[in-house]
Amino acid sequence: MLKRLSPRERFEQLISTWEPLLRAAFMEAIDDIRSNIVLRRIVERLERQDIAGAIRALNLDEAAFRPLEEALRQAFNGGGVAAVEQMPALRDPDGHQAVVRWDARNLAAEQWLREHSATLVTNIVEDQKVAIRAALEEGLSRGDNPTKTALQVVGRVNRVTGKREGGVIGLTTAQAEYVATARRELTPGEPDQMRNYLKRTRRDKRFDRAVLKALENGLPLPAETVERIISRYADGLLKLRADTIALHETFEALNTSKEIAFRQQIDKGRVQAQNITKTWRHTPQEHPRAQHVAMNGQKVRFDQPFIAPDGTAISYPHAPGLPTRHTLGCKCFAEYKIDFVAELA
Incomplete structure (x- = not known):
């Protein structure tokens, strides 16, 4: 005999279905942006001190996030379908049992999905531009050459996977600042600053031994080691960003579609x-x-x-x-x- 799921169990089942889809869609968008980067174009613009041009060369347009919008649409409609499926038998205005369906083309449903998707993507893209501008300006003001500055933003290509890793693409403005601060903590080799880095919860702890050894010897970390550490730290923050978006957007889509599903039945006079x-x-x-x-x-x-x-x-x-x-x-x-x-x- 099949177990009857509680409302909580049904909701958790929906979350487990759609949250991974939204997480994968966000990462797909970031991978698409990274894979289409032409480093030479960015470096050329930075050589001319053209930071705005370097940002344009990244092609951070909203079209890259269409997979995320599609995943959100699927989660929203999936929640609406589940909501009406879980409703007990309703009656039409004449008292007959009504055929209850989720209407994804309902005005309220379409309006929420359209406005929410547009706002979500616009906010992600605009926040990205602010974070990248700050990272580029800091790199150049620190005296880093254009190539090094660009790589700290877009990440380096992993020779095994062929994909870029690290960088600040995909991170929030606050997260990009965390990356910049972590780099400042590790670069000078000052003991107090390096100990501050070891307090970061999202760091890759596999590098802790290297940091502790540098502290014991009173020597700064090699530049290559610093870049590897910061790259892994940035990737950890990117995962957190994907998890946060997936969780938030899934819960919002499912809660809103359930509310609208009941509103549709009220508007049709069934309850x-x-x-x-x-x-x-x-x-x-x-x-x-x-x-x-x-x-x-x-x-x-x-x-x-x-x-x-x-x-x-x-x-x-x-x-x-x-x-x-x-x-x-x-x-x-x-x-x-x-x-x-x-x-x-």
Whole structure:
């Protein structure tokens, strides 16, 4: 006999299906940008102190992120289909059992997907340009030659895989600054600075022995070793970036599509909003939000918001317009229930 999945188990099943797809799509976009880089063009522009031209030569256009937009569309539609499949039998306005379908062409669904995808990609690209400009300016101001400066941004080609590794492409502005700071900690060979590097949680610990040996001997690390360490550190941050985007976007797509799926049935007269309740469900995790833990089990009507302890009104987890303190890394979801006794009455 097949086990009946709980709402949490069904939601976790959807997450496990779509989150890896979004993560892979983001990395596919970054690999596409990296693989089309012509280093010579960037170096030529840097030789003329043309930083804007060097950034244009990277071809950081939004078209590169079409795989991410497509993965988001699939997750959004997958969530909508799952939402209607999990609904109990609904009735049409004449009282007959209704055929319930997810309408991906519904105005609200299309509008959310179009606007959210465009905003997501635009923000990624623009943030990239800011991060890359800062990295190029720092490299040149430090006195590095154009080739070295460019390689620190775009990464070096791994002779085994043929792919670029390291660099700051794909990182947020903050993450690119972490990379720059880590390089400053390791380059001069100052003991206090090198010890600061060893506190970085995303570092590749396989290089710790080399750093500790340099500290013991009172000598700076060789330049090649520094570049290998920083390259691995940057790759670790890129993985974190991919994980963060995949988690956030999957939860937002699934929570939003569920909300819209119920709204579609209300608009079609198959159920009344006042007969639907939604309950906040917090997912246990290593570093939970105290506010969301406190909200666990909070129940409201469909057309009413949840209220966080800080007073924030939240239509549903990951609803548009919420401050990042309520969305970034959040794994909560809303459980919807229809009061059929009230519907019949």
